[in-house]
Amino acid sequence: MEILKNLQESIEEHSLRNAFLINGTYYTYGQLGAKISEIRNLIQDRVPSSEKFIGVVTNDDLETYAGIISLWFEGKAYVPINPIYPKARNKEILEQTESAYILDSSTSQYLDDGFQVLSTGNLPKHGMGMRPKTVDPENFAYVIFTSGSTGIPKGAPITFKNLDSFAAAIDDNLSFALSPSDRCLQMFELTFDMSVVSFLAPLLKGACVYTVSKNGIKYFEIVKLLSEYQLTVLIMVPSIIHYLRPYFKEILSPSVRYSCFAGGKLYGEIAKEWNKCIPNAQIINYYGPTETTIYCGGYLFNKDGDNKHENDVLSIGKPFDNTFYMIIDENGEEVGVGKTGELCIAGEQLFPGYIKNEEKNKQVFFTVEQEGFPHRFYKTGDLCYKDDDGDYMYVGRADFQVKIRGFRVELGEIEYHVKTKLAGVDVVVIDIPDGMGNLELGLAICGNKIDLEPVIAHLRQVLPPYMIPTQFLFLDQFPHNVNDKVDMKVLRAQFTDSKTKHN
Structure with a gap:
């Protein structure tokens, strides 16, 4: 596979350059290559060739990233296992993929009952070299699990062919071109597919990956990395800049060349504000579900003029x-x-x-x-x-298009009209069961309690009565899942709790 060959050549060519900054420590491509050799030797010694899916405990360390690449060079897929998730869910994921083996860099192993856990810390040095095995393009490279409507997570496997096509596509579209001098943000949990591009794209070009520490508040850690290391490439979900918005006046990062977004709606209003913080950067709004390998299209933000949008949501290009x-x-x-x-x-x-x-x-x-x-x-x-x-x-979303009193309602349209009266305020409109088998609309606002009568009056002027929210909730911050998206299930429960208390 071209992508594995290119990754091998990059690791060898840039052996003296920094590959990662993790928790304040730099690791060179040479150190990454040495760790890959050690783990590949462990895999070859302990894991039968018939095993295709291998669990990887997603710690923030060199061994975890080297473990992923080691599995790729051996033609195997990694199944990311986040140790902060419930063990029952992780076991369900491993059972679905029939993963009997787990790579784990933890000092005390995370899972042991029923699994063969291979510790990747403190391995003996091994000069195996970097050359990958000959890999069938249809072999799986990784599996990302998303929530399922039945309560059982859905596994979306991505092949090496898919990944190879993605790597070529980001080079050939929207003028995205990294170089060895780039300093690139990696803010994602490895159970989220945007983590793949965040470490793979830099490593293919000899650039350095700066991971966000799990020991602090994520958006504060991002600001810290931005200011201390003058990052040049940012790949983020849009919700992060909503957290950063109160600090925009203090952020000026002329070093940033690319600010890439995916995994959520990017609003034109906040994109214009963020643009002032990164005056020399191209802003790209990428689009794509997990099932189409991270992202498969995008829109280049016009820094100096108008941008296409629908209800202030930027075009996906x-x-x-x-x-x-x-x-x-x-x-x-x-x-x-x-x-x-x-x-x-x-x-x-x-x-x-x-x-x-x-x-x-x-x-x-x-x-x-x-x-x-x-x-x-x-x-x-x-x-x-x-x-x-x-x-x-x-x-x-088709599943965010709800029926209220028999009328079809697009929640994003309501959010747009609310935001025209509450500029700079983050809002979410959500459907809530009313306890009698019907749905009503709730408006969640991030911030202190305010008089909403002007907002409601405006909505009455632009929307039909069935599209006017009837429940309201003020929160210090919206609940987010580990992928930094608003957790609608938790938010819906907060509305229900609030309603119960007021009743």
């Missing part, structure tokens, strides 16, 4: 050259320009299907013949439309 988009209606028919429907994706980055979940696979895949070739499409659940220029506008 165009698909990568290796990807095809199609928008369909409720009957599965393709819709025309300007018509909203569900975005479906095909191409080289599309995953093979969920692990041991044929029922779900039948729901999300369909095949369409285009230009004489069959294309297998994935139904994303995202509502979008294409404009006259071929750019795609994000409207919202």
Whole structure:
């Protein structure tokens, strides 16, 4: 595989350069290569060749990253296991992938019952070299688990072919080009697929990866890294700059060359404010579900003019050259320009299907013949439309499009109108059961309690009555999951608790 060959060559070529800064300590590419050799020797000695999925406990250390690359060089997939997750959930993940072996750099191993745990700390030195094994492109490289509606997590496996196509695509689209002198932020848990691009893209170019310490508040740690090390490449979820917003006047980072976003809605209003903090950077709004290998398209923010948006949500732009988009209606028919429907994706980055979940696979895949070739499409659940220029506008989630009193409501539209009256304030609109089998709308506001009557009066002028929130909640901060997205389940429960107390 080209990506493994390129990774090997980068590690060897840049042996004297720094590869990582982890908890204040630098590690060179030479040290990374040595650790990879040690762990590969351990894998070859202890793990049968028939084992394809290997668990990796996701610690923030060199051994964990070296373990991932070691597995890739051996043609195996890593299954990230976060030790802060409930053990029952992690065991479910390992059982789904039939992972009997786990790499663990912890001083005291995280899981032991029923698994073969291989400690990657304090291994004997081994001069194996960097050359990867010959790997079948259809072999799996990693598996990311997302929450499932049945309560059982869904495993989305990504192949080496998918990963190879992604690495080529980010080089060939939207002018994203890293160099060995770049200093790159890695803020993600390794159970989130955006972590893959955050460490892989820099390592392929000989750049240095700066990981965010787990010992502090994440957004404060990011500001610290920005100021102390003059980072040049930032890959973040949009929610992070909402946390940073109160400190924008204190942030000026002319060293930043790229500020990349994915994994959530990027609003034009806050993007303009953030733009002032990073005057020399290109801002890229990438788009793509986990199932299409991290991201598969994007939009380049215009720093000096207007930007396309829908309800202030920035456009998701165009698909990568290796990807095809199609928008369909409720009957599965393709819709025309300007018509909203569900975005479906095909191409080289599309995953093979969920692990041991044929029922779900039948729901999300369909095949369409285009230009004489069959294309297998994935139904994303995202509502979008294409404009006259071929750019795609994000409207919202099909599962966030709720029915209130029989009317279909897009929650993002309500949020947009609230934000026009509460500039600079983070808000979330959510559907809440009313206890009688119906739904009502709740408005959550991040900040101190204020008089909302002007907001409600404005909403009454621009929205029909069924789209006016009836429940309100003020929070110091929104609940977020480990991927830094708003945890809607927890937020919904907070509304319910608040309502119970007031009753």
